[in-house]
Amino acid sequence: MKNTLLYLTTVLIWGTTWFAIEFQLGEVAVEISLFYRFALAAILMWGFCWWKKVPLALSLRNHSFIFLLGLLNFSMNYLVLYWAQNYLTSAMTSIAFSTLLLMNIVNTRIFFGKPIAGRIIIGALLGIIGIIALFWQDLQDFNISSTAIIGLMLTLFGTFLASLGNMVSVRNTANKISVIQGNTWGMLYGTIALLIYALINGSEFTFASQTSYWVSLLYLSLFGTVFAFACYFMLFQNIGPEKASYVIVLFPLVAVVFSTLYEGFVWHQSTILGFILVLSGNAIVLTPFEKILRLIKPVAKVDSSPHQP
Template sequence: MKSIALYTLTVLIWGSTWLAIEFQLGDIAVEVSLFYRFSLAAILMWMWVGVKKLPMNYTRRDHGFFVLLALCNFGLNYLVLYWAQNYLTSAMTSIAFSMLLIMNIINTRLFFGKPIAKRIYSGAILGVLGIICLFWPQLQQFDLSNGVLVGLLLALSGTFVASLGNMVSVRNSHQQIGVMQGNAWGMLYSAIGLLFYVIISDAQFSLSAPASYWYSLVYLSVFGTVIAFACYFALLRNIGPERASYVIVLFPLVAVALSTLFEGFIWQTNTFIGFSLVLVGNAIVLTPTKRIKAFFAARSLQQKSSIPG
């Protein structure tokens, strides 16, 4: 039940951040907004570990992995994906990022030697196909120009970097490093790294933005960063990255649902097909093989008992 709650919360929060990010674009440079976001998140995380009096002393090697976590999950991956959206539609970026599921499956096998159940591959393929169906109208307008190729390479690179960050989180869990402690250090290093990046870039610090910008920033920092990452990394530890990362292909479902409520999105045939494929894939990934076999065995026994002797 705990994993189900973490799974649901992660999907709902990160699915809603797509809408919140819309209010972050335009007024302040992306890298500055990310600095604000992770700085606020780092402050909140350190306040939390301080109140809980959690141990925060780790080896230099552990701090090296905290820096990697910051680079891969709290910094570089975001920058690269934002850069990708200069060349791609949000639909194409979403589809590219859904490949995180496949990358996590492969990297889990490579880095940890963990065998992957065949149903995980089947569910992953259905999930990615579902995302493609969901955005099929936009894909039909896809123009394979040089700019789009650059965008795709950037999006896939950012996704791969995020996958490496997931592997770092799994390593930290194996070393008995708490999710909150690892995230607190990671977000602190991320804020410092983003500060240096802003300083050496042409971006300018600015506080001139409408109220909607600041409301969305608080939401992204508190819910989209502190709470969602804590839930997601706990899932990586509890059920493994190959299953936990299926939340990635569920985000667009929440985004479409919110768009239906707030932006007048109209459902088409491809929307229903996409939703169905993603949900079926999700069920396959999360349902242990033993339960599936037990279900069909029970159904078979029930049918036999109902046949008149």
């Protein structure tokens, strides 16, 4: 029951953060909104560590990798993904972001030499075909300046940065850096990186007038950043990485529902097909063939029984 609650909580929170991001776009520069978000999240994380007396002392070498984690996972990737949502609905962005699963597998092979199973190639092909189907309406009249194509390229680039950050996280875990230590320092470094970028870019530190902006900011900081990551990594430890990764498959379902209800997300036949293919591809990637065979065997036994006239 505890793991089920953690699972549902993570899926629901991360599935709704894409919609919450929509309220962050417009009046305040993206980098400033992100600075506010991660500054608040970092304060909460440091406060938690102080309260729980979590040791945060690390070697200089480990700090260099956590700084890299902050750049890739808590600043640059979010910056690019926020830009992407200026061009796409939250539904399309979340579905495209689910390719993180495939990128993680490929990057794990490149950086750590882990072999790629045959089912992963099948899942990857389905995912690629699904992305093409999702954006088929725009690809028919391909134009590099098309807003949807720009949004897709930004989303895939932001997802790639997040995947590289995940690889750094794997390295940090192997070097005995706890999730809390890595996230606490990483969010601080990510906040500093966003501040430096904003200063170099000459961005104004303005404040939005809409209540929806501040409500969504608090939601993204407290729930989307601090709470959801905590739930996910507790799940990660309790049931293992493969089962926990199904979160990536399921949260687009929540995002699509919210986008359909509140953003007027328009469904086409190609959109439905693409959505199904992307989710199916991710599910295949996460499900070993042995498990699939165990699911099929009972059905095969039933089907092989004589049919009554």
